[in-house]
Amino acid sequence: DSGVTQTPKHLITATGQRVTLRCSPRSGDLSVYWYQQSLDQGLQFLIQYYNGEERAKGNILERFSAQQFPDLHSELNLSSLELGDSALYFCASSPPLFRGQVGELFFGEGSRLTVL
């Protein structure tokens, strides 16, 4: 158990719909990362938040958005869903840099999204 909680574990929805994926980081971790993993694209970095602020942006589509709340949980919103958005979405958290665990990410078990 990594200590990172993601909900829901599985989600099936239709094209054009909107879904929200939720992530609770490990206690004490300030950074949250979102990744998309699919068979054809592999592991793709979407976005990173640090203590509520956007820190880095990767290959995130304009139809997708995310935020990190004051209690440090994060949500990834996916809208106008397309078949190609079907994938595993992972959240990861990392300790603050001052703890000396640079680069150590703790991943949740993922949310599997199926768009029909």
Add this chain to the structure above:
Amino acid sequence: AQSVTQLGSHVSVSEGALVLLRCNYSSSVPPYLFWYVQYPNQGLQLLLKYTSAATLVKGINGFEAEFKKSETSFHLTKPSAHMSDAAEYFCAVTPLDDKIIFGKGTRLHILP
């Protein structure tokens, strides 16, 4: 800019044989390097990390990796493969901040 290249998207070895997964990096500064493992239906987990102390790093489950600056490599090895090692392995690099760059992954298949 930092980058990571993993040679071979799929590697097959026989049970009991040597496992060698290759990773090369590019970095303008001495990086921290990592190997992560993803077992089926799970998230990634840290296998081992290099942080400029010892060049030979030991990780969990008998894996180790050697940092070779002259070759800009950080290959992952295990002397004797076990069926439970079947997974996807990701090499990663960080430029000493909280940005992490992952390679595309290598899926390891273990043949009985």
